[in-house]
Amino acid sequence: xxxxxxxxxxxxxxxRAFGLSLAxxxxxxxxxxxxxxxxxxxxxxxxxxxxxxxxxYGVAAAALVSVFAGDDFSGGFIRMKLLAVRRRSSYxxxxxxxxxxxxxALYTAATVFTAAIGRFFFENNVMASDLVRFYxxxxxxxxxxxxxFAAVTLLLGEKTRAVVVCMAxxxxxxxxxxxxxxxxxxxxxxDGVLNPKYVGGIxxxxxxxxxDLNPCGQAAQLSTWEVPHPIRVLLLNLLLTAALTVLCCxxxxxxxIN
Amino acid sequence: xxxxxxxxxxxxxYGNFLALDGLSMHVQGGAIYGFVGRNGAGKTTLIRLLCxxxxxxxxxxxLFGVQSGSRDMADARRRIGAVVETPALYMDMTAEENLRQQxxxxxxxxxxxxxxxxxxxxxxxxxxxxxxxxxxxxxxxxGIAVALAGDPDFLVLDEPxxxxxxxxxxxxxxxILKLNRERQVTFLISSHILDELSRLATHYGIIDHGxxxxxxxAGELEAECRKCLHLEVTSISVLSRLLDxxxxxxxxxxxxxxxxxxxxxxxxxxxxxSAENCQVxxxxxxxxxLEGYFLSLVGGDAS
Numbered sequence: 001x002x003x004x005x006x007x008x009x010x011x012x013x014x015x016r017a018f019g020l021s022l023a024x025x026x027x028x029x030x031x032x033x034x035x036x037x038x039x040x041x042x043x044x045x046x047x048x049x050x051x052x053x054x055x056x057y058g059v060a061a062a063a064l065v066s067v068f069a070g071d072d073f074s075g076g077f078i079r080m081k082l083l084a085v086r087r088r089s090s091y092x093x094x095x096x097x098x099x100x101x102x103x104x105a106l107y108t109a110a111t112v113f114t115a116a117i118g119r120f121f122f123e124n125n126v127m128a129s130d131l132v133r134f135y136x137x138x139x140x141x142x143x144x145x146x147x148x149f150a151a152v153t154l155l156l157g158e159k160t161r162a163v164v165v166c167m168a169x170x171x172x173x174x175x176x177x178x179x180x181x182x183x184x185x186x187x188x189x190x191d192g193v194l195n196p197k198y199v200g201g202i203x204x205x206x207x208x209x210x211x212d213l214n215p216c217g218q219a220a221q222l223s224t225w226e227v228p229h230p231i232r233v234l235l236l237n238l239l240l241t242a243a244l245t246v247l248c249c250x251x252x253x254x255x256x257i258n
Numbered sequence: 259x260x261x262x263x264x265x266x267x268x269x270x271x272y273g274n275f276l277a278l279d280g281l282s283m284h285v286q287g288g289a290i291y292g293f294v295g296r297n298g299a300g301k302t303t304l305i306r307l308l309c310x311x312x313x314x315x316x317x318x319x320x321l322f323g324v325q326s327g328s329r330d331m332a333d334a335r336r337r338i339g340a341v342v343e344t345p346a347l348y349m350d351m352t353a354e355e356n357l358r359q360q361x362x363x364x365x366x367x368x369x370x371x372x373x374x375x376x377x378x379x380x381x382x383x384x385x386x387x388x389x390x391x392x393x394x395x396x397x398x399x400x401g402i403a404v405a406l407a408g409d410p411d412f413l414v415l416d417e418p419x420x421x422x423x424x425x426x427x428x429x430x431x432x433x434i435l436k437l438n439r440e441r442q443v444t445f446l447i448s449s450h451i452l453d454e455l456s457r458l459a460t461h462y463g464i465i466d467h468g469x470x471x472x473x474x475x476a477g478e479l480e481a482e483c484r485k486c487l488h489l490e491v492t493s494i495s496v497l498s499r500l501l502d503x504x505x506x507x508x509x510x511x512x513x514x515x516x517x518x519x520x521x522x523x524x525x526x527x528x529x530x531x532s533a534e535n536c537q538v539x540x541x542x543x544x545x546x547x548l549e550g551y552f553l554s555l556v557g558g559d560a561s
Contacts, residue, residue, distance in 0.1 A: 003362060003363055003364070003365040004363060006362050007359050007362035007363045010358075010359070010362060011348065011351075011359060014350075014351065014355065015350070016350050071348060071349075071350075074349075075346060075347050075348050075349060076342070076343070076344050076345065076346035076347065077346045077347070077348060077359070078346075079309060079311060079340060079342050079346050080340075080346045080360060080363055080404065080405075081363055082309070082310055082311060083309055083310065083335050083336070083338060083340060084336060084363045084364055084365075085332070086332040087332070254313065256272075256306075256311070256312045256313075257306070257311040257312065258306070258311070258343070
């Protein structure tokens with residue numbers, strides 16, 4: 001497994017998909033900063049800018065992982081890898097590890113870039129401890145994205161289908177996050193009266209869990225610098241990453257490879 | 259006999275389609291085994307099972323003496339190099355980077371030998387050119403180089419001549435013969451180019467509809483394909499006596515049929531038989547090559 005990880009990490013660094021995703025996220029970060037600095041008629045604090053590019057992170061991660069992991073299938077190198085490993089699960093674990101690393105690197109690069117540039121243009125209201133806390137939550141979010149898209153790609157076993165399904169999933173998660181976010185941000189009272197759009201009780205709890213479970217929902221929370229249940233988010237991410245890894249190992253074990 | 263790879267009743271089913279139907283084959287150590295069959299006969303399926311890309315539905319095989327399903331199969335598979343269908347390559351890497359990937363995957367201690375491999379397959383001057391810009395033949399040769407990384411004892415090549423120009427085909431043939439003679443690498447080669455295969459193979463396996471139709475050595479094939487005169491006569495004993503008297507090599511096929519492996523004047527033979535009261539019912543000159551032999555076994559179009 002270590003051999004495959006080393007090989008894939010070397011490949012990741014040279015990968016066009018990684019370079020393009022990175023460039024895309026940095027360009028997106030720059031565009032968001034310009035928009036926030038110029039289009040708003042009020043002073044935007046740095047905290048509201050740092051994680052803003054993460055709203056499109058799911059789509060970038062889906063493209064990166066499906067193309068990178070899918071290259072093994074389209075190029076046929078998976079055959080050489082399966083010949084070289086003792087168990088197929090070693091291949092799955094190495095792919096998920098490298099995909100998670102790629103997603104975490106993409107996330108880190110975009111966050112560091114936005115924070116480093118943004119502090120010159122926005123009011124710096126960021127406490128270092130909060131930044132570290134939110135950054136780590138974002139890392140767990142990126143691990144979930146990596147595991148999810150890697151599992152989808154490996155189980156589909158074909159690059160083009162993987163790219164389509166992963167991108168569709170990413171947009172699906174994005175729209176779901178927008179929906180759940182619009183429900184959860186409603187105040188209970190509006191102008192002194194009960195807000196009819198406010199969702200309470202069990203439904204609020206279910207929407208809350210759904211929002212926390214969805215990486216794009218987490219990105220929405222990070223971008224507003226408000227994460228009401230950080231421990232729950234962290235646990236859900238770890239649980240989802242572990243479950244996806246185990247499931248993918250089990251299903252991939254008996255998959256026919258062409 | 260020392261078999262590198264042998265199968266016993268190997269079956270692979272995809273839904274209702276039976277790709278391999280109780281296939282039994284035997285690849286001897288040091289052999290160049292030509293695996294011949296039409297499209298969809300089951301050649302690539304067998305190679306996929308051998309490489310562990312798919313699991314057999316039933317039956318078993320041994321690889322370097324290790325039984326399929328055994329824990330040691332992974333070690334046995336590490337002694338294989340393979341090009342299955344298309345060469346295994348990363349398109350956005352150079353030839354050297356692809357080989358470096360394979361070296362890392364195999365856990366080889368250094369990149370020594372990469373230049374030699376590139377030279378061996380005639381790709382040492384490709385420099386920074388990405389594989390996506392390679393011709394089909396160059397990709398095929400690089401695929402073989404990748405399969406050769408780590409000095410495998412058994413090389414499985416699925417249609418290695420695909421996309422190669424005549425010069426490339428000759429180079430790959432010479433490479434295979436060189437590896438077989440100098441490093442005792444065993445080869446399993448599936449190919450449609452039967453004429454090319456017949457210049458290489460020491461053994462043949464002819465597969466049709468997932469079943470092994472015939473396994474034979476190159477010597478046996480040569481004997482079966484020898485140029486001969488096929489005779490159908492009323493008395494095989496008369497023919498036999500006459501041919502013995504002439505000191506000619508022949509093979510009796512039935513009570514009325516025989517093949518005569520020698521240059522003989524048909525007129526003289528007919529007259530001699532007629533003098534012994536034996537009539538010639540038919541006479542036909544047979545001159546088969548591997549392609550003709552293959553067609554005679556499986557029938558129809560070789561494609």
